[in-house]
Amino acid sequence: xxxxxxxxxxxxxxxxxxxxxxxxxxxxxxxxxxxxxxxxxxxxxxxxxxxxxxxxxxxxxxxxxxxxxxxxxxxxxxxxxxxxxxxxxxxxxxxxxxxxxxxxxxxxxxxxxxxxxxxxxxxxxxxxxxxxxxxxxxxxxxxxxxxxxxxxxxxxxxxxxxxxxxxxxxxxxxxxxxxxxxxxxxxxxxxx
Amino acid sequence: xxxxxxxxxxxxxxxxxxxxxxxxxxxxxxxxxxxxxxxxxxxxxxxxxxxxxxxxxxxxxxxxxxxxxxxxxxxxxxxxxxxxxxxxxxxxxxxxxxxxxxxxxxxxxxxxxxxxxxxxxxxxxxxxxxxxxxxxxxxxxxxxxxxxxxxxxxxxxxxxxxxxxxxxxxxxxxxxxxxxxxxxxxxxxxxxxxxxxx
Numbered sequence: 001x002x003x004x005x006x007x008x009x010x011x012x013x014x015x016x017x018x019x020x021x022x023x024x025x026x027x028x029x030x031x032x033x034x035x036x037x038x039x040x041x042x043x044x045x046x047x048x049x050x051x052x053x054x055x056x057x058x059x060x061x062x063x064x065x066x067x068x069x070x071x072x073x074x075x076x077x078x079x080x081x082x083x084x085x086x087x088x089x090x091x092x093x094x095x096x097x098x099x100x101x102x103x104x105x106x107x108x109x110x111x112x113x114x115x116x117x118x119x120x121x122x123x124x125x126x127x128x129x130x131x132x133x134x135x136x137x138x139x140x141x142x143x144x145x146x147x148x149x150x151x152x153x154x155x156x157x158x159x160x161x162x163x164x165x166x167x168x169x170x171x172x173x174x175x176x177x178x179x180x181x182x183x184x185x186x187x188x189x190x191x192x
Numbered sequence: 193x194x195x196x197x198x199x200x201x202x203x204x205x206x207x208x209x210x211x212x213x214x215x216x217x218x219x220x221x222x223x224x225x226x227x228x229x230x231x232x233x234x235x236x237x238x239x240x241x242x243x244x245x246x247x248x249x250x251x252x253x254x255x256x257x258x259x260x261x262x263x264x265x266x267x268x269x270x271x272x273x274x275x276x277x278x279x280x281x282x283x284x285x286x287x288x289x290x291x292x293x294x295x296x297x298x299x300x301x302x303x304x305x306x307x308x309x310x311x312x313x314x315x316x317x318x319x320x321x322x323x324x325x326x327x328x329x330x331x332x333x334x335x336x337x338x339x340x341x342x343x344x345x346x347x348x349x350x351x352x353x354x355x356x357x358x359x360x361x362x363x364x365x366x367x368x369x370x371x372x373x374x375x376x377x378x379x380x381x382x383x384x385x386x387x388x389x390x
Contacts, residue, residue, distance in 0.1 A: 007319070039207065083219065084207040100267060103225045153210065153219045182218050183226060 002185035009051035032088035093119035311347035
């Protein structure tokens, strides 16, 4: 989604009522963030919304990007937030070979997730715990954080195009499209 | 609701603190994909030696790799290509930086009324709109980004004759980005072609 570098558009303050809405939406989408919400979005602080191309709104606090939203799609965290609270999101893992494609902005294909290095919910030796997501299969349309084999931090966040169950059966096709990945335009965006 | 929603604060995992690479801005473990691996490695070894040791240890590629040799070779090639590309663009950038010039031009608008036109700043990686705003603030005059005469490119137009001051200010504020030798002061008194060519 942010493959090209871009410059930030107009920046404006968020109304406190809208701010409450954002907070609620974040909590609805990522219930696991509840204990940290005051750390991420303090009640009294003034959020800013920044318009960026393709009708994406970016919410930031003190010039640090926090969440972004494309029109009325699901609200998604900036990867720096994901890096701080990785355990609060649904996670999958890709194999080593796929990393370089993801970091150059390619669509994430399913084989990168189903191969031995990848992890989907409920498989692999440590899949039961770390990538278990509560033993639940993820559906298409859910927001997932993509981690990488042998790496500690997440490399991408996006919306699943295909349910994880279907992935395991088909083992091909598009997994995640149009996400936010390390080193993309949003990551490099300088707000100050 | 309270019982399910809020975990007891005692066993709350604190936020992870992440170190980001000062060169490519990625977490250091991803530096190898940024194309500036060499620089990143140098940076990390000076700022976070311990982390550098764990990441750049030669053994780290072996254990987790599930790639076939051919795929590994391809990845290697790809990385090399990327690095070459990055260094090439960097070289290009520096050479452009050395050759391109900033022209500060005083243009007579009316008798005894002048505007100052600054062109060529974009070649040094400055954002015209931001600089224009700063200039306007600094001199308390109107300052805008306008189309350069001839239709090619854009320049900053500052109202008033502030060419000397701009040159000084540029040296002070953006001295690192714009070498002082590359700044030209031109006085344009309605005869064309007084300044350097396009």
